[in-house]
Amino acid sequence: MRIARHVGGGFILGTSQGGWVSTGALGVRATVLADLIEHLPVLAESAASATPDVHNPHLAAPVGRPGKxxxxxxxxxxxxxxxxxxxxxxxxxxxxxxxxxxxxxxxxxxxxxxxxxxxxxxxxxxxxxxxxxxxxxxxxxxxxxxxxxxxxxxxxxxxxxxxxxxxxxxxxxxxxxxxxxxxxxxxxxxxxxxxxxxxxxxxxxxxxxxxxxxxxxxxxxxxxxxxxxxxxxxxxxxxxxxxxxxxxxxxxxxxxxxxxxxxxxxxxxxxxxxxxxxxx
Missing domain, CATH: 3.90.850.10 (Fumarylacetoacetase-like, C-terminal domain)
Structure with missing residues (x-):
């Protein structure tokens, strides 16, 4: 699975069709990577068949501001x-x-x-x-x-x-x-x-x-x-x-x-x- 962030829009996941779906569309609104991780098993399953809802995103650093x-x-x-x-x-x-x-x-x-x-x-x-x-x-x-x-x-x-x-x-x-x-x-x-x-x-x-x-x-x-x-x-x-x-x-x-x-x-x-x- 691909986990990315787009500028101003939060986390997005790569779909099996090659596009991107927002985690919000999958029912998870995470602001930092640590919050997203606990939902990964469900998100991975959902993203595999999801319809892309984010197109041509301007990607930000996927880790945001890491602790270390x-x-x-x-x-x-x-x-x-x-x-x-x-x-x-x-x-x-x-x-x-x-x-x-x-x-x-x-x-x-x-x-x-x-x-x-x-x-x-x-x-x-x-x-x-x-x-x-x-x-x-x-x-x-x-x-x-x-x-x-x-x-x-x-x-x-x-x-x-x-x-x-x-x-x-x-x-x-x-x-x-x-x-x-x-x-x-x-x-x-x-x-x-x-x-x-x-x-x-x-x-x-x-x-x-x-x-x-x-x-x-x-x-x-x-x-x-x-x-x-x-x-x-x-x-x-x-x-x-x-x-x-x-x-x-x-x-x-x-x-x-x-x-x-x-x-x-x-x-x-x-x-x-x-x-x-x-x-x-």
Missing amino acids: ILAVGLNYLQHIAELGRPRPSTPMIFAKYPSAVTGPTDPIELNPSVTAEVDYEAELAVVIGWPARNVDATHAAEHILGYCVGNDVSARDLQRAEPQISRSKSLDTFCPIGPWITTADEVSDPQSLRITTTVNGVTRQDSTTADLLFGVPELVAHLSRTMTLEPGDVILTGTPSGVGSGMTPPTYLNEGDIVRCEIEKLGRIENRVVSPAANR
């Missing part, structure tokens, strides 16, 4: 190699603040007074559906609602200048996510998905989640040992090789660039880089 965005650094083997870094012995975790979330086609703001080195990072995003605390890897899948495409946009100059990297990762609009949540039952193996990024139509990243150092079950288990993962929380699992900072010379995003991140079976997000003034 937990991101993983240096988690693709080829990405570690391109940066010449040692392989981490445990997952490198940092926070990306919820106010950075933006929609799958919304602009990425580049403010030259703050940063001159904005980079893209296509990532598999894991959306938690049911509370997870001290779970082991073999039971991690029981707590996952589904998956979507994320872009861990990063200000590399800020990242180098400060000992903590969360600020460099959390500028407004620096977390495009979407286009929808594909529920876990439709993704048989999250570690066998092709993941790509293009900038202005030129391929920059082209890899597979099979290159992950720490897989999805390991990440859920690792994080749940120190904090409760709650419905709607997002785990960004890391980015593959091909980032702008790994190029020779480093090649960063400029105003007007169009960044497309795509993951097999999950869809794609596409965001134009703009100045803050241009977005007002």
Whole structure:
């Protein structure tokens, strides 16, 4: 099942005919993802045969404002190699603040007074559906609602200048996510998905989640040992090789660039880089 949000209209579900039906039309008026999750079994059955009532929606981020965005650094083997870094012995975790979330086609703001080195990072995003605390890897899948495409946009100059990297990762609009949540039952193996990024139509990243150092079950288990993962929380699992900072010379995003991140079976997000003034 596909779970999405459209601007000003709440949650919508993908139908078997390929269209969209509002959850309100199915008798559920949820304002946050956690409220929707408890109704999923009934909604999934109803949506399968429902008549679409939402057409050409402008999609918002399907997770809204999650309680936590937990991101993983240096988690693709080829990405570690391109940066010449040692392989981490445990997952490198940092926070990306919820106010950075933006929609799958919304602009990425580049403010030259703050940063001159904005980079893209296509990532598999894991959306938690049911509370997870001290779970082991073999039971991690029981707590996952589904998956979507994320872009861990990063200000590399800020990242180098400060000992903590969360600020460099959390500028407004620096977390495009979407286009929808594909529920876990439709993704048989999250570690066998092709993941790509293009900038202005030129391929920059082209890899597979099979290159992950720490897989999805390991990440859920690792994080749940120190904090409760709650419905709607997002785990960004890391980015593959091909980032702008790994190029020779480093090649960063400029105003007007169009960044497309795509993951097999999950869809794609596409965001134009703009100045803050241009977005007002």
